[in-house]
Amino acid sequence: MDASPISKSTPIRLFLNPNARDGAVDRLRDAARRALGDQAEVIETTSSDDTTHEIHRVCDEGGVVVAAGGDGTVHGVINALMTAASPAVLGLAPMGTSNNFCRDLGLPLEVDEALAVLRDGVPTPVDLIRITIDDRVRYCATVATAGNADRVIDALEDQDKQSWGAWCYLRAALPVMTDLQSYEVEVAVDGGPVEMLPLWNLIVANGRYAGGGLDVASRARLDDGLLDLVLIGEGEGIDLASLASGFLLGDYLEHERVTFRQAQRIDIRAPGGLCFIADGEPLEGQAFRFEALPGALQVLVPRYSFRPINDDADRR
Incomplete structure (x- = not known):
């Protein structure tokens, strides 16, 4: 059975790199308001410990956690998610230099288009590496x-x-x-x-x-x-x-x-x-x-951009 998009009542919380350049928070807040309305909120944090604490709170509330930044931001967010009692669904807003995780998932690399995926995309299981x-x-x-x-x-x-x-x-x-x-x-x-x-x-x-x-x-x-x-x-x-x-x-x-x-x-x-x-x-x-x-993690992706492997014939 195909997965369904998240509920319109599910809170979406966007986490930006605390060291992001001036104006990034305001730009992200404006873009999130256009794409998601009152469903979304940008959470400002001051340190990695603060970010982890806030992400765990969103997980407890049953919200979606969005990593807004590049792969370094994704790294910090997934490490916070993986130490939560029940990891939330992950969303992505590419705002970094390379955005490699977004490329692999078939996500748009423009922020406005990626935010639309948070509204219309489906949670999909994705592997991680434990090091x-x-x-x-x-x-x-x-x-x-x-x-x-x-x-x-x-x-x-x-x-x-x-x-x-x-x-x-x-x-x-x-x-x-x-x-x-x-x-x-x-x-x-x-x-x-x-x-x-x-x-x-x-x-x-x-x-x-x-x-x-x-x-x-x-x-x-x-x-x-x-x-x-x-x-x-x-x-x-x-x-x-x-x-x-x-x-x-x-x-x-x-x-x-x-x-x-x-x-x-x-x-x-x-x-x-x-x-x-x-x-x-x-x-x-x-x-x-x-x-x-x-x-290990559920990630919001466009419905048909990332095709999971369903049978042995698809495997290398």
């Missing part, structure tokens, strides 16, 4: 990358994002590509044997997109109960060139330097420490466990 870092737990909606990818993120400045938009990721990547570092990493998949590998990059994907909307895991789905693991081994300059061309052609997963696997659990250990960028947010540690959480 255990040493003794801490975080949840991730999109992609976690480590290796030289985190050096690109470190090179970004806030003014770059505002001036260059999604192109800022490519701009920051160019100097890193001329000085790639190798990382010694232990990897085990679904409880199998541990492999010690020298790597340029590691990608653990729930969805397809990372950075400025780059399709880094083209076979990933948000509803297959699996994680996509992409390991890029160290090599020579010519390997980098062929990898780049393969990426642009959409077939880099077949490159000889790339190991691609799918799994429900992935264990990664880096004796020298490692920084994963999950939903654009840094997670540092030595031992990481990634676990697929099938259907």
